[in-house]
Amino acid sequence: MASPSPLLEWLICLFGWGNSEVHLSTISKADAVRRTDAPDAIVLGAGVVGMATAYALARGGMSVMLVDKAPEPGRGTSFANGAQLSYAYTDALASPALMARLPALALALDPAFRLRPSIDPDFLHWIVAFLRNCTAAAFRENTLAGLELALESRSSLHELLARHPLEFGHTRPGKLHLYEDERSFAAAREVLLLKRRAGVVQEALTPGETVAVEPALAARGHRLVGAIHSPEEEVGDPFLFCRALLQTLREHYGLRSSFGMAVRRLELDGSKPAVVMDDGDRIEAENLVICAGVDAPDLLRGTGIKVPIWPMKGHSLTAPAGPEAPQVSITDVARKLVFCRLSGMIRVAGLADLGTRVAAVQPDRLASLVSAAKEALPDAAEYERIELSWAGLRPMTPSSLPIIRRARKGVILNVGHGALGWTYAMGAAERAARLLVEQPC
């Protein structure tokens, strides 16, 4: 038998097993909902973050029970997002530039952004913390911390794919951020210098160079002042990733799962954490990792654990590629839209509506997305033949950085991945798993 991983060694020490055979050799190959045998860890939430976390724990030798209220993984905010594995673009939302635009945003003058003010104390707390993060120093620090996590994530994803080649439309088309005004392009060039020092490959391009990289932008070239090219950016379908990883976890790591029933409440004060399901069933484990995205604050209510997460709604559309569909992923900075090719289709995502808690598609906002997309790249997609319209709630923290920390012994939070959860998922999962390993024995 191979020597046990550090995580397994820690488990042996914790449970006094003494013989590692007990664990690895008894992992079941088939997935079965056997809530009665206590797993080593419960992962609550099967979005990209929860799936990646389940994998990191299972790889470390733990028996994992995955729990989600949806009938299958990836049905929450991870379902039809922008699909960008945005390893080079981790710019925090809170920034001096956003601060300068706040009056316009409050007056609803920016069609891409809506702010619904609230007197909810949680919102007031969140917005004050957000404004504190709008300084140049905080923006720089948050962006670079995001970059570090993103680069860890990229390595972890590539390692996973070397071990288990999953099918999820994964490609590396690179990305162009398009700028139409000199001021924001100059600011982007400054951030580029920071990122290059951190090891990111990025280049500032003239409009002519931009069109040479992506000829589908020829008709748009005259409106540009320049672009930032990140040739190593990747794309992949997060929902297909969740599905494929679930299958791998079942086949190779004996993952157990419970889909289709919500966790009604958490019990975190006993000797072991437990979740109580809607049917009253109680599942206990040595460890609980909470990956509940935008629902985390509600779930944690009453436990004494607070997480500053506020929803920021976005929409996406997926349509057949048009005659001028770009090969390279495109971010239209002025309209705050992303375009990419995804498994033969074009996905467009955007809009940032802060405060609404309803995830359903809003026809007026979808219409705004379509009209902005047509203005940006009129022939990129067949906008009259949209096959999927979708909306989701980004779990935003004031700093745009996720909350990955131990909240109690055996209770880890891995939540608040904001606008970049797909990008951060693999790295965040590794960090969350390490927190369990480092837990006092």
Ligand SMILES: Cc1cc2nc3c(=O)[nH]c(=O)nc-3n(C[C@H](O)[C@H](O)[C@H](O)COP(=O)(O)OP(=O)(O)OC[C@H]3O[C@@H](n4cnc5c(N)ncnc54)[C@H](O)[C@@H]3O)c2cc1C
């Ligand atoms: C329009 C849009 C575009 C985006 N584009 C990108 C992009 O291009 N790149 C990128 O990196 N990120 C992008 N994001 C952000 C990204 O989608 C999110 O950060 C990410 O999906 C969050 O993943 P998660 O696993 O934390 O949350 P989720 O995917 O929401 O998963 C949480 C899970 O917890 C479950 N759950 C919650 N409460 C309970 C309960 N009580 N009982 C049982 N289960 C429960 C839910 O059912 C859900 O499945 C985008 C987001 C939006 C909205």
